[in-house]
Amino acid sequence: MRRALPGVNGLMLIGGLLTAWQILFEIAGENALAPPIATFRYLGQLLGTADFWSNVAATGMAFLFALMLSLMLGLLIGLAFGLHRFSGEVAEPMLVSFYSIPKITLYPIVLLAFGIGMPAKVAFGAIHGIVPMAIFTMTAVRSIRPVLLKTARVMRLTQWDVARSIIIPSALPEIFTGIRVSFALTLIGTLLGEMFGSQRGLGYLLMTAIGLQNVRMIMAVTLLLVLFAATVSVTLLAVDRRLHHDAT
Amino acid sequence: MSRATRIRIALTIVAVLLVEALCRFGAIDILTMPPPSIIALDLIRLLASGKMNDAMLKTLWNVVAAFGAAIIAGVVLGVAIHSQRALRRSLEPLFATYYAIPVFAFYPLLIVLFGLGDAPQILIGFMLAVVAVIMNTLAGLDRVSRVLLKTARIHRLGPIETALRVTLPCATPYLLTGVRLAVAYAFIGVIGAEFIMSNTGVGYEISFAYNNFDNATMYPLILLIILISVMLNAALSYWEHALMQKRGYR
DSSP: OTTOOHHHHHHHHHHHHHHHHHHHHHHHOTTTOOOHHHHHHHHHHHHTSHHHHHHHHHHHHHHHHHHHHHHHHHHHHHHHHHHSHHHHHHHHHHHHHHHHSOGGGGHHHHHHHHOSSHHHHHHHHHHHHHHHHHHHHHHHHHTSOHHHHHHHHHTTOOHHHHIIIIIHHHHHHHHHHHHHHHHHHHHHHHHHHHHHSOSSSHHHHHHHHHHHTOHHHHHHHHHHHHHHHHHHHHHHHHHHHHHHHHHO | OOHHHHHHHHHHHHHHHHHHHHHHTTSSOTTTOOOHHHHHHHHHHHHHHTTTHHHHHHHHHHHHHHHHHHHHHHHHHHHHHHHOHHHHHHHHHHHHHHTTSOGGGGHHHHHHHHOSSSHHHHHHHHHHHHHHHHHHHHHHHHTSOHHHHHHHHHTTOOHHHHIIIIIHHHHHHHHHHHHHHHHHHHHHHHHHHHHHSOSSSHHHHHHHHHHTTOHHHHHHHHHHHHHHHHHHHHHHHHHHHHHHHHTTOO
């Protein structure tokens, strides 16, 4: 068992989680949980309806915009603070503190500023995603070996060449980890945004399902979200590992 | 005080003054957000009136419960998983993707399972916090040098004694990172859950005030939560940093 195939661990994990779910269902009963097979089937049914897809599309759009904002702004902030060491030193604790605030409490302010709808959702998603992206990028740029930058200066490389041939290649693995974390948090942010300030989307479906105690719907939407998040995450993680491996 | 700290404080003051000016000159509508000075005064008034004591106490207890459970379970599970290589390898994908899963999506299920009491909120805080503790415990245990473990074996320490005397003290700086994250996550989880659906607690009071357009209660409470989480985070970071320096890391 020492050298199991990489896929085997994943399968064992999925099997374990499904078994735990079934056992929990047997204990908790039908009013509290839906069993795995029924949930998959109901999700399949939902995916056959146009209305459900329009909700998925609403969430998808908001998430995509929020993610683009998070990644681009985070990257810019991180690069700036990473390259200018002193301002980074000033900013880092501020970024970390912002990261630790329960951002959900800021939601009323976002809503008052943007109104109910798409912009508020996007803003709320981006609030969650920008900071981790910035922190990871900053750390990545800072930990570039000074020797490399000195060599570049000796060789009289232009700013652009330095960025292209030194900063990006050596910071890429860490930046990619930032993308992975930022992806996850932006998704949570967007969904939370939809739960309170939206008339469309998966978050809204979840919130109405809570109100109606519609356990099947709650479980099906949760399952879809978990499947999506886990699939993307595992893919990103695989790329992440390869980048880190290549770098060392 | 270092130069960076002084600049940081100055920047914060400038930012607050800027918002104050924007509010006072009407660039930000008074209905959207009152000026920071008024928020601060409202907060003092709110705290003095004692209206929020019950809600604050309740939130605090839930955070403490979630945090405590996460630390104990996280360290125990971390140590256990660390000793089982096969188990660790099969759990690794779960840890790596865990924070991509919107844990709040499980909150409705927890309400159905446990009712609308404290349990679902504590559980959400616990679920968010525990994995950070496990991951940092694992990272900390990875850094314990072989020599120390061999020394422990030479002195014939049992597994529990080895853990208490060698491994855990060695891993402390990393454990502390886990603790800091656990505090933040327990706060985020409990207050988020209260905000989504509950009938008591600071998160609930904020969403209640929001639904009633009661800015004089909402903004001070938001400020309170921001202040508490920033101060806790700063204190723990400071401690962590000091410990790291003492150990010669960084």
